[in-house]
Amino acid sequence: MLRKLTFFIIGMVFVISSFSQEEADLDTIYMLGKRKKIVHVRSIYYSNVKYSEPGSEEVKSMEKKNIQKIIFDNGRKEVFNEPVVGEIEETDWKNVVLTENKEEVKGLYKVGKVTGKSSSGNRTAESAERTAKIRMKKRAANKGGVMIYVTEKETIGGFGEVPSYYIEGIAYSIQKPGEDSQ
Numbered sequence: 001m002l003r004k005l006t007f008f009i010i011g012m013v014f015v016i017s018s019f020s021q022e023e024a025d026l027d028t029i030y031m032l033g034k035r036k037k038i039v040h041v042r043s044i045y046y047s048n049v050k051y052s053e054p055g056s057e058e059v060k061s062m063e064k065k066n067i068q069k070i071i072f073d074n075g076r077k078e079v080f081n082e083p084v085v086g087e088i089e090e091t092d093w094k095n096v097v098l099t100e101n102k103e104e105v106k107g108l109y110k111v112g113k114v115t116g117k118s119s120s121g122n123r124t125a126e127s128a129e130r131t132a133k134i135r136m137k138k139r140a141a142n143k144g145g146v147m148i149y150v151t152e153k154e155t156i157g158g159f160g161e162v163p164s165y166y167i168e169g170i171a172y173s174i175q176k177p178g179e180d181s182q
Contacts, residue, residue, distance in 0.1 A: 030068045033174040096137040097147045105149045108172035114139040118165040128165040145171030
């Protein structure tokens with residue numbers, strides 16, 4: 001019995017030491033939105049990072065625009081983007097980004113259509129546009145969106161008329177709808 005216990009303890013020491021050594025060689029990718037991956041970073045290119053999961057030789061790719069930073073096994077840190085607020089509330093609408101470039105939302109998750117229309121109290125076309133964009137950003141933030149791909153915009157009104165502005169787009173999130181951050 002004592003002999004079996006001794007072999008069991010020695011075996012556990014080897015398993016723990018090999019696991020600790022393997023874990024010490026891993027890099028940590030911190031993604032935007034407070035999620036992280038423990039991986040082996042293989043290479044870093046202009047627009048993406050190649051990595052493999054622990055225990056796998058399959059090389060995967062992740063776009064740099066989705067990565068906040070990487071902390072390598074030797075302690076070196078490489079920062080790619082500033083962190084994005086993980087849980088967006090209506091008051092965080094200022095963090096929502098508008099884009100007219102479809103490529104900028106590639107890899108993000110669609111959360112729904114959003115619109116914005118200016119109020120009737122605007123005196124200039126610029127203030128009407130600003131009001132409509134703010135309203136649309138607030139609606140996107142309420143859906144968990146961090147970026148809006150603008151699909152339509154329209155200015156209404158001319159000389160002597162009260163200007164109004166309408167804007168429409170699709171809100172995108174860094175997280176898959178229905179998933180909680182880890």
